[in-house]
Amino acid sequence: GTARLYTEDDPLVLLGSGSLKRSVSSNSSSAWLVQFYSSWCGHCIQFSSTWKALAHDVQDWDTIIHIAVVDCAQDDNFDICKEYGVSFYPTFRYFGAHASPADLGKTYRGADRGVQTLRELMINFLQNHTRLGKPDHCPPLEPFNLGDLLPLLGQKSAHYTAIIIEHPTSYVGREVILDLSKYTGIVVRRALSIDTPLVDKLKITAFPSAYLLHPNGTHTHLHLYMQLRFFFTSFLRGLQGVQRRQTEDHSAPNPMGDLSEHHSTDPWREFDSSKVYMADLESALHYLLRVELATHNTLGGEELKKFKSVVTVIAKLYPGRASVQKVMENLLDWLVRLPLESIPYQAILDLVDDKMRISSLSLGAEVRWVGCQGSRPGLRGYPCSLWTLFHMLTVQYDASPKLLASTALEGDPAAVLNAMRGYIGTFFGCEQCGRHFEEMAAQSLDQVKTTEDAVIWLWSKHNQVNSRLAGSLSDDPVFPKSPWPSPALCPACHQEKEGVHTWNEEQVLAFLRQHYGAGNLSPRYLPEPQRHLPTPPLAPPQAPQKPQGAVQALQQQQPTPRATAVVLNGGGAQIRLHSGSGGWILGFTSVDMSLCLVLYVCSCLMLMLLFFFFKIRSRRWKLKNGRLHV
């Protein structure tokens, strides 16, 4: 009956009567820091955000030390809490690796329970364990001296070696060592500022400092924007060849399924991660409209409404090529004007492929990932491009809210997010992702009151997803998921408060506006826009072709073409005004034309009926009144 303070989504382990002893004792290769709490205790409720922040902060240390909780207010846990002698809440217990079943853990009684203090406490425990209690994967945390490090200078190696030189009381070096404990291609060591021969040899004058030995034998002093843990860690993780070891079971299915598949035969395209590539955005639209949507035979009711919303935001806010904007505008125009309850998918496809010949352009029909390339098939690709597309749209909307004027979404600061929520929940091929996204949206989307909030909301939710997926099957080891933007992309976005990394949201907003602004779009690697040859004004007789789509079938019932004219619209794209098999006259669809024709015939019939009715009545009247001559 108690509220749950922690859930499976938090980066910590939920333990109870059935799992506590089994987890923390003999068979555990890692250490544990367990909080015994009670979900009705006010202090525990207040403290839960700090414990979650700690768990988040040391998430990458979990092969060495786990953060866990036991809720002693749960009936099932009464006995185990009693057995462990817990009588006050919260109680913190540390268990070394390979602990015996009789080990009840070491209790921390300190009054300071801030994230930084608890993190340092964990390091102290890890450094002072007995030989048996040492976690199997714990790297050396003791300082190295000149004698240990000198032989490495100038030596070629299979990996980088980073040396953090710091004051004896500093924890930064050990924190960085633990932060990189899951990474291959790099080894981190620490040395002390009091080791004068080493400090002199490396010419270090400020502490903490980082010194990097490259695999090719060269070595350099690292000059980072700030000498903080987050900056060191982030820089070292970004080095070429440094990769996160994946921790998940590789036989488990990847929740992304084949959404990220791409042509493995594609040549690698060099790209700049500070740019956004139009090729990725167009590939996203191609995949969304031609592959993902194709699983729905018809769109009707709520689905159709959600689809219209997403087409509206793309048509009005898409910052890429005019040809693509035109395709989306035509699609929107058509969806808005077609007063149907449901639409066959094939009709949408025909329009995207320009089979109705609205203009001479259609959307490119291939995926070409650039900034969203994965290191192997099955990684990155479409989901990456979908995030990118929606980030761009939130930023475009923030820059020009008037772009959605006169649409059904006008005036809604969360218009793009709502459209994205509708799309992800209904159409996105990864169901599990859709559920997670919906949970996040249901929790906090209503707090978005301005278009700025919308930009920040999506950024922060995307970072939540990144942190949840770090090290998972969908994490590309060459592009590991981490808090974004990295210090390399936006140093001013990062700061530290009481030893904990925080964001400078003002700087983040400015960065997002620049990064996802239209000015940062790169046309590199774009395929040529797809153009169709104009239909000759008087087409030669053709053999009847197999109808290719619902709209075409409708069009083929129309009379044969007689005349075609071509004009330029405001945006410069060509629009055909023609009758016949094209089915579009002055912007009216063949459905519009058919309706006109039916109404026209009906009104003629009505007029004729009225005419005959009155004619017969007047004849009767004349006969009755003997005025046949009138």
Ligand SMILES: Cc1cc2nc3c(=O)[nH]c(=O)nc-3n(C[C@H](O)[C@H](O)[C@H](O)COP(=O)(O)OP(=O)(O)OC[C@H]3O[C@@H](n4cnc5c(N)ncnc54)[C@H](O)[C@@H]3O)c2cc1C
């Ligand atoms: C709505 C949604 C929900 C998803 N949920 C899941 C899930 O539950 N499980 C799962 O396995 N996969 C999920 N995915 C897929 C996953 O998030 C990644 O898209 C995929 O693994 C590819 O990752 P990536 O490395 O290309 O980077 P992505 O996370 O796809 O990011 C794409 C690009 O956006 C930029 N970026 C990164 N973070 C941010 C940020 N915070 N703000 C702005 N820009 C940023 C970077 O340039 C990055 O390269 C989801 C995708 C979407 C679109």
